[in-house]
Amino acid sequence: QKEVEQDPGPLSVPEGAIVSLNCTYSNSAFQYFMWYRQYSRKGPELLMYTYSSGNKEDGRFTAQVDKSSKYISLFIRDSQPSDSATYLCAMQRGFLSGNTPLVFGKGTRLSVIA
Amino acid sequence: NAGVTQTPKFRVLKTGQSMTLLCAQDMNHEYMYWYRQDPGMGLRLIHYSVGEGTTAKGEVPDGYNVSRLKKQNFLLGLESAAPSQTSVYFCASSSRTGPIYNEQFFGPGTRLTVL
Numbered sequence: 733q734k735e736v737e738q739d740p741g742p743l744s745v746p747e748g749a750i751v752s753l754n755c756t757y758s759n760s761a762f763q764y765f766m767w768y769r770q771y772s773r774k775g776p777e778l779l780m781y782t783y784s785s786g787n788k789e790d791g792r793f794t795a796q797v798d799k800s801s802k803y804i805s806l807f808i809r810d811s812q813p814s815d816s817a818t819y820l821c822a823m824q825r826g827f828l829s830g831n832t833p834l835v836f837g838k839g840t841r842l843s844v845i846a
Numbered sequence: 847n848a849g850v851t852q853t854p855k856f857r858v859l860k861t862g863q864s865m866t867l868l869c870a871q872d873m874n875h876e877y878m879y880w881y882r883q884d885p886g887m888g889l890r891l892i893h894y895s896v897g898e899g900t901t902a903k904g905e906v907p908d909g910y911n912v913s914r915l916k917k918q919n920f921l922l923g924l925e926s927a928a929p930s931q932t933s934v935y936f937c938a939s940s941s942r943t944g945p946i947y948n949e950q951f952f953g954p955g956t957r958l959t960v961l
Contacts, residue, residue, distance in 0.1 A: 740886060764947060775850075775936055775952030776889070783947075820889065824948060833879065833904065834950060838888030 735759050738821055738837030747846050751808040755821035755837045758802065762823040762835075765797050767806045770818045770839065779819070780806060811844045818842070848872055850953035852937050858959045859927045867922040867956050869937030877940045878920035879904075879950065880912060882933040889936065895920055927960045934958075 738755045745751055753767075764783055768776035780795040782788045782804075788795045794807040804823075808815055821837040853868040869878065879894040881904075891904030895914040909931060911923045920939075924931060934957050938950040 738888075766949075773955070775938075775954050776950075777952070778946070778949050781946050781949070833891050833894055834948070836889040838886065 735835050736821065736823060736837045739840055740838050742841040742843060744843045744845060745811055747811060747813060747844055749811050749844070751806075751811050751815070751842060751844075753806040753808075753819050753821075753840050753842070755804050755823075756802055757804070757823055757835075759823075759825075759835075760799075760802065761825045764824040765795070765804050766822040766824075766834070767793075767795055768820045768822055768836075770820060772817070776820055813844050813846045816843045850937055850939055850951050852935075852953040852956050854956060855954065856957045858961065859924075860961050861928060863927050864923070864925050865927065865958075866924075867935055867937075867958075869920045869922070869939075869953060870918055871920075871937075871939040871951070872918065873939060873941070873951065874917070875939035875941045875951075876917075877942065877948070878914065879938045879940075880910070880920065880922045881936045881938065882906065882931075883936060883955075884933050892922065892935075927958075929960045932958060932960045 736757045767780040769779040770776040785799045792809045796805040818839040818841045820839040822834040825832045850871045880892040881889045893912040895901045898917045913921045937953040940948045940950045
């Protein structure tokens with residue numbers, strides 16, 4: 733079983749839709765959870781970051797972590813064509829474990845149709 | 847600040863040829879990484895470095911070597927290129943003291959084709 737599982741899609745939604753992107757993981761040592769956004773032919777950029785369980789909101793984006801279920805989500809409200817990109821989840825053990833590298837999901841390709 | 851830059855942006859090699867990819871960062875980051883990205887496979891870590899003069903293997907290190915002689919540079923070498931190494935290569939860097947723990951900043955990528 734991969735440490736991090738993410739449905740690669742592709743996912744196509746109409747403009748204005750609510751989008752839900754998800755990842756599951758198997759390593760209970762993960763404490764830092766991130767979502768990166770990658771536009772076509774570009775490098776990934778950090779979009780959202782959460783530590784431990786709970787929700788974090790930033791504008792139209794909400795990141796949710798459920799450590800008991802080992803499940804993280806990214807919600808996009810009022811989706812726009814400019815949100816069309818690949819979204820990668822990433823996670824990491826705590827800093828007391830030293831600099832353990834990020835573990836990435838495979839990414840979900842999202843298209844928002846105008 | 848240029849952030850993370852990668853040289854070259856594109857390259858075509860023949861099987862058996864060698865080449866070096868250069869990554870440079872101007873953010874004084876301690877950590878640097880090399881990834882490859884293939885369709886359906888996501889980002890896979892090749893090698894990484896936690897400081898000048900130190901390197902470590904990632905998930906897919908075979909066929910690659912790295913060096914970190916200067917803090918700002920991280921080189922990825924292919925000694926004898928194979929078609930299986932056709933990929934997009936990304937370099938990233940991060941700081942252990944930044945506001946977001948270990949936020950990785952990525953370069954624009956190098957598209958490598960091995961014929």
